[in-house]
Structure formats: structure tokens, C-alpha cells
């Protein structure tokens with residue numbers, strides 16, 4: 435079949451790569467170069483352990499404090515607050531314990547096979563060096579905050595995630611740069627990360643082009659239908675692309691396209707920021723997540739990346755780089771000896787649904803349209819598996835992952 439894949443972030447490119455392996459003809463459509471949207475500047479963590487939703491039990495108690503604190507991990511732009519209020523209420527509903535357990539089980543199914551799903555794509559593209567499995571350290575400065583996270587950690591463990599508790603001495607032996615600030619750690623040895631998420635997407639996309647995929651640089655605006663099927667994708671420049679099927683993987687921009695395919699989903703953007711310290715003098719061997727700082731730190735090819743922050747302000751508002759300054763200030767607190775003389779900053783749009791689960795599946799009532807978006811904080815982790823599962827659906831094969839929690843019709 436000729437499948438048009440809308441979007442060239444990690445999700446769309448992975449879907450295209452898996453579809454090519456099945457012998458389909460693939461055309462990518464996106465307004466910008468591959469890997470230049472949210473997949474560009476994320477923290478690059480590839481974590482089978484990242485199966486907890488963003489909203490956790492009791493989190494609501496911290497929200498007012500976060501909102502009052504200019505350096506807090508969460509901001510809502512006042513003008514956007516009325517638009518996001520209902521979404522936030524839904525989000526809180528999904529942060530209750532029984533919901534968190536259900537969501538974690540679903541995410542674990544998607545994330546456990548991360549490396550199996552990436553391996554054939556990386557090998558084929560000769561891009562194995564962009565992914566390493568060096569483990570992740572979750573670090574805590576106080577007993578109290580470690581205790582706050584225990585329930586979630588135990589939940590992860592109950593689902594087969596390997597997490598080892600380590601004391602201060604072992605922590606500092608593993609990462610001497612963390613000396614003096616953290617008392618407890620949890621080591622997730624199976625986790626990995628990419629040295630450059632944008633390059634990873636570009637490498638897979640370049641291989642897809644070598645394998646015969648076409649690339650159209652344009653914005654998709656809608657579809658031409660023939661009965662209950664999509665016959666063509668309509669582009670903003672007036673062209674149409676005839677196809678036998680379409681995959682919508684346009685990240686945070688997927689909502690209006692999905693709606694035209696009968697899927698009304700509450701897709702919101704949680705804007706996140708990074709600072710990359712190009713001159714970093716740190717010698718970290720693991721990705722490090724510091725929960726008190728709400729900061730993910732990853733040593734990457736281009737420097738030390740400090741990433742995090744959640745900002746609700748919609749798709750159109752310009753970035754507020756003070757959020758990135760806050761990340762750097764936190765990084766300096768964590769690593770007082772950090773040489774941050776050369777840095778770059780970035781903002782990206784995480785595509786988020788209120789239950790922290792993506793949408794993966796066939797569009798309701800359309801025979802040949804599939805949806806793959808809404809991966810929120812875990813799109814790099816879930817990209818390759820999502821692509822593989824979409825290829826199974828397109829081929830009419832049984833998915834390897836239970837996709838029922840990811841249906842667009844759950845809303």
C-alpha cells in the first residue's frame with residue numbers, strides 16, 4: 435500500500451521505518467525537517483522504567499505551591515488558564531491511585547520492549563552508536579522526598595522494572611559529580627538514552643529515504659474521503675496526495691487532523707524546556723533524574739542537557755526562556771562546579787492527553803487511517819514500539835502490545 439505518514443518526529447519516522455519493512459510505499463509529510471519539533475530537544479531518556487503517569491496521587495497538594503513559585507516546575511500562563519482548566523481537572527482525576535496503577539500497566543506494556551523495537555531500525559540505519567544503555571539514577575537529597583516516591587517505585591518494581599536502592603557512598607562512587615548533595619539513589623540499570631534525539635530521528639528518516647520513502651515538505655490540513663476510507667491527504671499549499679492509507683503522527687498538532695477522522699481527543703501541549711551546556715566539565719556516566727529539582731540531566735553528544743518544566747500556554751505563544759534559565763540555576767545547584775560558560779536553550783511542545791497515555795490505533799470508523807500521537811513525556815521511549823504496532827495494525831496482524839488502553843475512543 436501507499437501510506438502517507440503525517441509528521442516526522444520520532445513517532446512518524448519510526449512508523450514509516452516499520453511500514454517500509456513490510457514492503458509498503460511510504461510518503462512522509464511535514465512542514466519542517468525531520469526531528470525538528472518536540473523530538474529535537476528532549477532529554478533523550480529511553481526508559482523502560484518510565485511507566486508512571488505524570489499525575490500521581492497527592493500531587494494536587496503541591497500544585498498551588500508550584501504555581502506560586504517562579505522557579506517551580508509548573509506554570510500556567512494566566513491568559514491560557516480558562517482554556518486549560520477542564521483539561522487539568524481530567525488530569526487530576528487520572529492521578530488517583532487506582533487510575534495510576536491502570537495507566538502504569540498500560541505504559542509498561544508499551545515501554546518494556548523499547549530496545550527490541552529500536553534495535554532493527556538502528557541496525558539497518560547504522561545508527562546504533564546514537565543509543566547507549568548506561569542506566570538511569572534517580573537521586574534524592576532527603577529521606578522525606580525518597581519516601582514520597584516510594585509508592586511509585588514499588589509500583590514500577592511490581593511490574594518487573596529493575597530498580598536497585600543505593601546509599602550515598604555507592605551513589606557518589608558511581609557519579610562523583612553528585613558528591614555532597616544527594617543521600618539516596620535508585621539505579622535503573624536497564625535504562626538507556628540517546629546521545630542526540632534529533633540525529634536519531636534524522637538517521638532513521640535518511641535510511642527510510644534510501645529505502646525508497648518520499649518526503650513532502652508541507653502541512654497537512656485535511657483528507658479527501660471515499661466512503662469510509664481516506665483517498666488522499668490535503669496539503670496547505672493546495673496539493674493533494676493520493677494514498678491507500680494514512681498515519682497521523684503530528685505530535686502536539688494532531689488534534690484537528692484526528693478530529694477530521696472522527697477522533698475527538700483532548701490533546702494539550704505541555705511545553706517543556708532545555709538548556710544544553712556545551713562546555714560541560716562534568717563526567718556523568720548515567721542519565722540522572724533529581725526529583726526535588728524536577729530535572730532530567732543527560733550527558734549528550736553536544737553537551738550536558740538539563741531538561742524539564744511544564745508550561746501550559748498553548749501552541750501559539752512564544753517561548754518564555756526564563757523557564758530555561760530556571761533549569762540552569764537548578765543545574766548549578768545540583769552541580770556547584772558546573773562550567774556553564776557556553777549554553778543553548780530550547781522549548782518544545784509535548785503532545786499530552788490527560789491520562790498520560792498516547793493514542794495508538796485505528797481511527798474510529800475509518801478503514802485506512804491510524805493514529806499515533808500524544809506520547810507526552812515518553813515519546814522517545816515509546817516511538818519505535820508505537821511504529822512497530824502501527825505496522826502490525828496496517829498489516830492486519832495481531833499487535834504485540836495490548837493497545838486497548840490507547841484507543842482514541844476512550845475519551
Ligand SMILES: Cc1cc2nc3c(=O)[nH]c(=O)nc-3n(C[C@H](O)[C@H](O)[C@H](O)COP(=O)(O)OP(=O)(O)OC[C@H]3O[C@@H](n4cnc5c(N)ncnc54)[C@H](O)[C@@H]3O)c2cc1C
Nearest residue numbers: 441442443445472473476477479654685706812813814815
Ligand atoms: C523538555 C522535554 C524533555 C523530554 N524528555 C524526554 C525523554 O527524556 N524521553 C522521552 O521519551 N521523551 C521525552 N520528551 C517527550 C518527547 O520529546 C515527545 O514525546 C516526542 O518528541 C513526541 O514525538 P512526536 O513524533 O509525537 O512529535 P514531534 O517530534 O513534535 O513531531 C511532530 C511532527 O509533526 C509535524 N507536523 C505538525 N503539524 C503538521 C501538519 N499539520 N502536517 C504535517 N506535519 C505536521 C511536525 O513538523 C513534526 O515533524 C521530552 C519533551 C520535552 C519537551
